[in-house]
Amino acid sequence: MFANVIVDISIEKLDRPFQYIIPDALADRIYPGVQIEAPFGNRTIKGYVIEITDTPEIALDRIKPISGVLSGSVAMESQLIELAAWMRANYGSTMNQSLKTVLPVRKKTKPMERKWLELVADENDARMKLAIYESGRSTAKARLLRELIVQKRIEQSLVTAKLNISGATIKSLEKDGMIAVSTEKQYRNPIANLEQNKRNLQLNPNQKRVVDAVLANVDAGIQKTYLLKGVTGSGKTEVYMELIAHAIEKGQQAIVLIPEIALTYQTVMRFYNRFGDRVSIMNSRLSDGERYDQYLRVLHHDVDIIIGPRSALFAPFENLGLIIIDEEHETSYKSETAPRYHAREVAIQRAKMCHASVVLGSATPSMESYYRAMEGEYELLELNQRVQDRPLAQCEVIDMREELRHGNRSILSTRLQERMEECLQKNEQMMLFLNRRGTAGFVSCRACGTVLKCPHCDVSLSQHRGGRLVCHYCGYEIPQPKTCPECGSKYIMGFKAGTQKVEEFVQKRFPDAKILRMDYDSTRTKDSYESILNAFANHEADILIGTQMIVKGHDFAGVTLVGILAADMSLHVPDFHGTERTFDLITQAAGRAGRGDLPGNVVIQSYDPDNYAIQAAKNQDYDAFYRQEIAYRGMMNYPPVNHMLVIGLANENEQILAKEAENITIYIDKLLQNHRRDCAVIGPADASIAKMNDIYRKVIYIKSKDYSLLVAVKDRLEKKQALSNIQYDFDPMSGF
Numbered sequence: 262m263f264a265n266v267i268v269d270i271s272i273e274k275l276d277r278p279f280q281y282i283i284p285d286a287l288a289d290r291i292y293p294g295v296q297i298e299a300p301f302g303n304r305t306i307k308g309y310v311i312e313i314t315d316t317p318e319i320a321l322d323r324i325k326p327i328s329g330v331l332s333g334s335v336a337m338e339s340q341l342i343e344l345a346a347w348m349r350a351n352y353g354s355t356m357n358q359s360l361k362t363v364l365p366v367r368k369k370t371k372p373m374e375r376k377w378l379e380l381v382a383d384e385n386d387a388r389m390k391l392a393i394y395e396s397g398r399s400t401a402k403a404r405l406l407r408e409l410i411v412q413k414r415i416e417q418s419l420v421t422a423k424l425n426i427s428g429a430t431i432k433s434l435e436k437d438g439m440i441a442v443s444t445e446k447q448y449r450n451p452i453a454n455l456e457q458n459k460r461n462l463q464l465n466p467n468q469k470r471v472v473d474a475v476l477a478n479v480d481a482g483i484q485k486t487y488l489l490k491g492v493t494g495s496g497k498t499e500v501y502m503e504l505i506a507h508a509i510e511k512g513q514q515a516i517v518l519i520p521e522i523a524l525t526y527q528t529v530m531r532f533y534n535r536f537g538d539r540v541s542i543m544n545s546r547l548s549d550g551e552r553y554d555q556y557l558r559v560l561h562h563d564v565d566i567i568i569g570p571r572s573a574l575f576a577p578f579e580n581l582g583l584i585i586i587d588e589e590h591e592t593s594y595k596s597e598t599a600p601r602y603h604a605r606e607v608a609i610q611r612a613k614m615c616h617a618s619v620v621l622g623s624a625t626p627s628m629e630s631y632y633r634a635m636e637g638e639y640e641l642l643e644l645n646q647r648v649q650d651r652p653l654a655q656c657e658v659i660d661m662r663e664e665l666r667h668g669n670r671s672i673l674s675t676r677l678q679e680r681m682e683e684c685l686q687k688n689e690q691m692m693l694f695l696n697r698r699g700t701a702g703f704v705s706c707r708a709c710g711t712v713l714k715c716p717h718c719d720v721s722l723s724q725h726r727g728g729r730l731v732c733h734y735c736g737y738e739i740p741q742p743k744t745c746p747e748c749g750s751k752y753i754m755g756f757k758a759g760t761q762k763v764e765e766f767v768q769k770r771f772p773d774a775k776i777l778r779m780d781y782d783s784t785r786t787k788d789s790y791e792s793i794l795n796a797f798a799n800h801e802a803d804i805l806i807g808t809q810m811i812v813k814g815h816d817f818a819g820v821t822l823v824g825i826l827a828a829d830m831s832l833h834v835p836d837f838h839g840t841e842r843t844f845d846l847i848t849q850a851a852g853r854a855g856r857g858d859l860p861g862n863v864v865i866q867s868y869d870p871d872n873y874a875i876q877a878a879k880n881q882d883y884d885a886f887y888r889q890e891i892a893y894r895g896m897m898n899y900p901p902v903n904h905m906l907v908i909g910l911a912n913e914n915e916q917i918l919a920k921e922a923e924n925i926t927i928y929i930d931k932l933l934q935n936h937r938r939d940c941a942v943i944g945p946a947d948a949s950i951a952k953m954n955d956i957y958r959k960v961i962y963i964k965s966k967d968y969s970l971l972v973a974v975k976d977r978l979e980k981k982q983a984l985s986n987i988q989y990d991f992d993p994m995s996g997f
């Protein structure tokens with residue numbers, strides 16, 4: 262057997278593992294992540310094993326044996342490399358891609374150095390010396406010494422800038438034995454200079470019950486994953502913080518994942534108020550240097566808590582006790598580039614390696630997580646009430662087909678306009694949420710609500726050029742009809758309306774209302790997102806109009822009305838998750854209303870008001886939604902009941918791609934011929950983006966109950982020569 266070893270984890274050399282023989286005597290101590298010693302040229306170097314293989318890559322007589330295993334090699338990097346190896350094996354990528362995901366980009370930039378001047382002589386001696394300097398007209402030396410007698414310790418840059426003192430003067434004082442100069446490395450702290458506002462909140466009995474349940478297991482040494490299902494505004498964040506405080510008390514550290522878009526000043530402050538400087542953040546707005554500094558601060562035990570999106574999962578804590586994933590249903594936890602990992606699964610894997618707990622939190626848990634909780638794999642914990650017994654908002658569904666029948670062709674239903682009027686009169690705030698997800702591509706009837714779907718896959722057909730409607734799962738296609746096949750209406754078309762249009766309409770209808778709009782266009786500059794949220798929180802506007810951006814965990818006490826426009830648009834994304842996304846979005850949006858002292862109202866506008874996702878969201882009844890959705894997933898063999906592997910192929914030559922996709926499908930069919938009952942191969946079909954930058958794309962789907970069968974197919978394909986670029990996506994979260 263051979264081990265592929267990385268000898269130095271600096272980015273330039275990541276590209277090149279070196280191969281060594283595994284001596285029999287060491288065989289059972291060598292696995293990915295382990296730190297070893299091996300000959301390198303004429304010296305011995307330390308390295309990390311990244312892979313075990315039975316294929317030699319160079320002539321056998323040129324491969325040297327590993328000379329030793331570094332016992333107790335607890336080096337942080339070794340654990341992360343082991344994790345990278347697991348990701349490579351389970352998601353399909355090169356080892357390089359996995360390592361680059363897990364380890365930070367090393368920046369040559371040095372940390373800032375601060376020099377300190379400190380008085381070391383005792384005060385009497387210093388005063389005597391000061392008198393000598395003064396009489397000898399050493400005015401610069403006198404000035405500095407006088408200051409240090411008062412301050413004891415001053416930063417050098419302050420001395421040179423403010424007291425106008427030269428390096429020579431400092432040296433001379435040092436030589437006289439008056440002061441000492443020391444340097445201190447300082448890493449950039451992205452949340453420095455915040456003002457901490459300590460406040461101690463008493464957990465209510467429900468919150469306490471949840472915390473106790475976790476702590477009981479922790480104290481008994483039981484490592485587990487928990488699913489915290491708590492309605493919007495039930496105080497999940499307070500539960501997280503309490504658990505973190507307990508971990509820190511035991512000398513452990515914690516990682517908190519939240520979707521990038523919810524990582525606002527408001528959220529960071531909640532953690533900062535409780536934990537102060539022991540908290541740091543990672544997000545995409547940090548420069549590579551700042552990000553690397555956070556990695557070092559973690560390594561040097563300067564912080565106990567890292568908050569950030571997906572990538573914060575790889576913070577190098579040595580004694581990690583807790584990983585929290587808030588809004589765990591969010592699609593952004595799945596990486597869209599290889600390795601296409603899901604943060605939830607990697608978190609669980611990392612937690613197992615270091616015996617940490619994982620808490621997944623959401624008001625609308627993903628189907629995957631709730632299914633696993635039902636199967637007993639995760640422990641389910643619930644918070645079914647809002648804090649201080651605030652009621653959930655009152656929801657009503659408006660049938661937009663009726664509106665059309667009554668001659669209202671506008672974006673806002675009569676009912677919503679009435680509610681808005683009331684809200685403005687009472688000087689309360691509202692949010693209008695336009696569901697833009699999935700508005701591209703599908704075709705629906707405005708008179709009866711019918712959406713054209715694939716008869717084989719039950720996903721909506723997508724509009725293609727040349728008037729074709731195509732299924733991206735199986736390739737089924739039909740010409741686009743001119744009239745609705747259900748009711749004959751000619752109002753059958755793609756849906757198009759943007760937030761800007763909504764804003765124009767609302768402004769015209771309510772000329773005195775102050776409106777803020779938040780969408781991709783209005784938040785392109787660095788801080789605009791934050792400043793819109795702040796302005797709204799300060800009641801500088803009555804109405805906030807936006808896309809999915811406005812529903813992510815924001816806590817505005819003044820909002821009493823939420824209007825959800827085009828609620829059902831996301832039902833029709835060409836993807837089997839459409840119904841789940843719709844339920845999530847409506848429930849989360851509705852959860853923004855009535856969080857303060859005043860009760861909330863929600864108006865849901867839909868062309869498909871009887872759909873179970875819309876009905877369940879209206880009643881804020883997660884369980885009802887789950888029961889129907891899981892039955893559907895089971896019937897169609899979709900995840901989480903089955904696993905699914907998407908094999909994406911890309912090639913600039915359309916003919917070669919088509920041929921290769923066919924051949925690979927036949928090859929996979931053959932591979933799986935003894936497993937016909939446990940799996941299905943579907944496709945090849947055009948990818949949802951069938952051509953990108955002049956590269957053609959196709960997809961093949963495999964469904965199976967057995968994840969390892971899918972991994973085995975991937976492993977075989979990886980070894981095969983291919984003309985096209987091949988990508989793997991296990992249990993996809995969105996169309997390829």
Ligand SMILES: Nc1ncnc2c1ncn2[C@@H]1O[C@H](COP(=O)(O)OP(=O)(O)OP(=O)(O)O)[C@@H](O)[C@H]1O
Nearest residue numbers: 463464465491493494495496497498499648814852
């Ligand atoms: N025990 C408590 N006593 C008083 N107020 C509390 C308590 N717990 C939480 N709160 C307050 O209630 C509000 C909602 O709590 P929090 O944001 O933690 O809920 P959440 O479940 O995370 O909500 P969402 O999922 O909607 O984001 C916050 O303003 C929080 O400060």
Ligand SMILES: [Zn+2]
Nearest residue numbers: 706709745748
């Ligand atoms: Zn119709």
Ligand SMILES: [Zn+2]
Nearest residue numbers: 715718732735
């Ligand atoms: Zn189909």
